[in-house]
Amino acid sequence: MAVLPLRPGTRFDHFHHIVFCPETREAVSVDPYDDEAVRAAVAANGLRLTAVVNTHEHWDHAGRNAAMKADSDVLIMAPLAAAGTILPIDRMLCDGDEIMVGETVRLQVLATPGHTMAHIALRGEEGGIPFLISGDTLFAAGAGNCGYGGHAPTLFDTLTTLAAALAEETIVYPGHDYLARNLRFAAHVEPGNDDVRALASEIADLPPDRLRFTTLAEEGRINPFLRCASPALRARLAELDPMLDPEGDDRTVFLALRAYRDRWAEAA
Template identity: 40%
Template sequence: MAALEIVLVPALSDNYVYLLHDAGTGATAVVDPAEAEPVEAALAARGWTLTQIVNTHHHHDHIGGNEALKAKYGVPVVGPRAETARIPDMDKTVGDGDTVEVAGHKATVYETPGHTTGHIAFHIPDSDALFCGDTLFALGCGRMFEGTPAQFWQSLSTLRALPPQTRIYCGHEYTQSNARFALSVDGGNAKLKARAAEIDRKRAAGEPTVPSTLADELDTNPFLRADDPAMAAAVGKAGAAPVEVFAEIRRRKDSF
């Protein structure tokens, strides 16, 4: 089976919605539709018909288009079982370790609490794609609105164990500001400095910085390196447990 065609659809001010299309069957899923209109336009431009809605978490900027898209296309909504009470009209709910068809391709579900307590991510191995909502960003991670540092660090540890070639399809274009923060705590990282310069070039040209690869994140994302002694020392937490280092990095980012 050929890999999915994945189309990035900008929405709201800085959200990314994703269309996943299987050319062989015509199956087409949308991940985290912040609003309906850009999705409808992107589908029409390609002659595709929506067959599925997929949600990673309950925030309105990830489910705001659900109702209109479901009404127009008559398609099922798949989302996190733990957020059943907070995402209306889901037709199928999934949790950690489940497998589910997304645009006809097998996806593994990972529970990734931290940003919200019921957040999930979808990994599609045959397309080297991870749809992680607001858990993991290019050079960052989501705000810890509902979970604990221990939960969030475990979630990130789970995701960083995926194959390094995995492409990271996250929920927002935050990469340039994330890079500025990363440099503030890891300024001696040559790979980070080179990546930050490329990010600046892309944004100046109006280009997206997403997807990144997990390999790039492992080298340059400070939130994935909370168990690196050098990172711990850089944030004044030498010898501390990784979860304490993560919490300190997140605290600094919150006030950056």
């Protein structure tokens, strides 16, 4: 195991992922918001925190850097494109960079603009299985909003690239636990999707302390933002949004879906 996911119960339903080397016990915290919960988990698991990585500049991801640094002398790593908005940064990260965690875990930095233009994700492997720490780019059954410094066409390009580049068995570790809500939206825009219904009933029966992460293959079956080619989704979305041409290209459907999801969230 290389990723320790936490769900500390923040008011924004954050996940906090701690990536660690099982050999040296060195650890990296991605986007700590509840920094006390991260420190407690680090101590409880006999880890030594050496760095913090921010996926993007939003305060609920990068706002606790100073507190983390004050407590233990960790290195702050953040996207180069967020320099000036994220403070402090000790190491700037660009697409293709690598981060070693201890001696055994190698993280690859992927530029994933769209939710914000500076956004990065981290790709790694645990026990031979690939994972992606996706921040606010890709959620379980959903995608990041673009209303706070983002750009929806760019997010479409990023998600298309990720879906093509990553192995199907990749485990997705997102920055927030929006799965239940996202499945309600997925069922709303694709009522006949049995995979959405099955996962919704599976997570309804989970004990509260059990975390459920999805693979990229599952995302392809349940995530409406990765299913813009689905005729059923197109037909339903055209009912909900008469301005949408159901014969349009995937990008057009994605943009209509993103805009509709924003309105749905406001009405919910």
